[in-house]
Amino acid sequence: MTRLLLLGCGAFGRVHLAALARLGREALVLEPDAAMRAAAPPGTRFAADLDTALRDCEAVLIATPPATHVALAEAALRAGRDLFLEKPATETAAESAMLHELAEARGRIVQLGLFFRFHPKAQAIHRLARAGGFGRIHHLSARMSGLKRARGDSGALLNDAVHFADLLPWIAGEAPSHVFATLSDPLRRGREDLAVIQLRFPSGATALVEAGCVLPGEHADAVVPGAETRKLLAVAGSAALAEVDFMAETLRLRRGAHHPAASGAWLPDHAPAEDLGAAALDPVGVVAAQLAAFLNAVATRVKRGPDLYEGGVLPLRILDAARRSAHEMRVQELLT
Numbered sequence: 001m002t003r004l005l006l007l008g009c010g011a012f013g014r015v016h017l018a019a020l021a022r023l024g025r026e027a028l029v030l031e032p033d034a035a036m037r038a039a040a041p042p043g044t045r046f047a048a049d050l051d052t053a054l055r056d057c058e059a060v061l062i063a064t065p066p067a068t069h070v071a072l073a074e075a076a077l078r079a080g081r082d083l084f085l086e087k088p089a090t091e092t093a094a095e096s097a098m099l100h101e102l103a104e105a106r107g108r109i110v111q112l113g114l115f116f117r118f119h120p121k122a123q124a125i126h127r128l129a130r131a132g133g134f135g136r137i138h139h140l141s142a143r144m145s146g147l148k149r150a151r152g153d154s155g156a157l158l159n160d161a162v163h164f165a166d167l168l169p170w171i172a173g174e175a176p177s178h179v180f181a182t183l184s185d186p187l188r189r190g191r192e193d194l195a196v197i198q199l200r201f202p203s204g205a206t207a208l209v210e211a212g213c214v215l216p217g218e219h220a221d222a223v224v225p226g227a228e229t230r231k232l233l234a235v236a237g238s239a240a241l242a243e244v245d246f247m248a249e250t251l252r253l254r255r256g257a258h259h260p261a262a263s264g265a266w267l268p269d270h271a272p273a274e275d276l277g278a279a280a281l282d283p284v285g286v287v288a289a290q291l292a293a294f295l296n297a298v299a300t301r302v303k304r305g306p307d308l309y310e311g312g313v314l315p316l317r318i319l320d321a322a323r324r325s326a327h328e329m330r331v332q333e334l335l336t
Contacts, residue, residue: 089312096312112311134237146217146229155191
């Protein structure tokens with residue numbers, strides 16, 4: 001059985017421990033912060049130092065702040081360890097590209113912790129899109145915003161928007177060609193706490209991403225008492241429309257299209273809403289599904305989830321372009 005090392009025992013690191021427990025697995029934890037160690041589940045075993053821990057493991061799970069990812073991931077890869085790396089992979093696409101080249105050179109399995117890739121409702125939407133169930137996709141939108149905690153280690157791009165910089169191209173089946181973004185710092189803390197990103201795809205489809213921690217939400221936040229959030233995904237095509245509310249665990253699909261009427265107007269002609277039957281799954285269950293795929297990949301040497309190129313370089317190119325767009329106040333073209 002693969003020996004695991006978990007780097008980071010903060011809020012999401014503890015979700016990893018709970019997910020491993022569901023899988024009947026455990027990990028050695030490297031966490032220097034005494035308060036975080038004290039909050040870990042009873043019985044958690046802690047490593048004394050990184051070098052010793054890397055020698056005693058076969059695969060590494062990283063759930064530390066984004067700014068630490070490059071150094072920790074590079075150390076794990078150079079030690080010859082397979083790697084599960086929480087999003088965002090790194091802070092820039094260039095850093096992810098460097099790690100991807102290192103992983104390929106060392107023959108290591110790397111999987112990115114992109115939560116929604118393993119959510120049953122997002123997977124149902126992806127399957128339907130790939131099967132042509134939406135017809136020609138013309139628009140996608142995503143909102144991951146609310147009245148939430150402003151993290152000290154990142155802003156809205158790396159904390160929230162990164163999910164959909166990955167998910168929307170995955171569903172659309174193509175990378176965007178153009179990016180336009182507006183970013184703002186309403187809390188005046190030196191990070192973007194509100195991000196609105198527009199995408200255009202080579203097919204002509206468009207997309208809109210809203211992310212931030214200073215807007216009204218709809219559902220109680222699972223982390224901070226008194227906070228509220230919303231996590232929505234919508235896909236519109238020539239043959240169907242769908243919307244997912246990840247907080248309410250609902251998925252509504254309406255098949256149909258607009259048709260011209262004698263009056264000259266085009267009227268919607270869609271069937272009643274249907275549910276695709278995608279199961280509900282709590283956050284620990286989603287992470288458990290991610291880790292199960294990673295452990296299977298380690299055992300079989302066959303990748304099961306997004307690697308450092310697909311889950312790191314590609315979405316971070318979009319976020320890098322969003323920063324440039326907001327700074328220059330103009331559309332950025334993404335070159336393939």
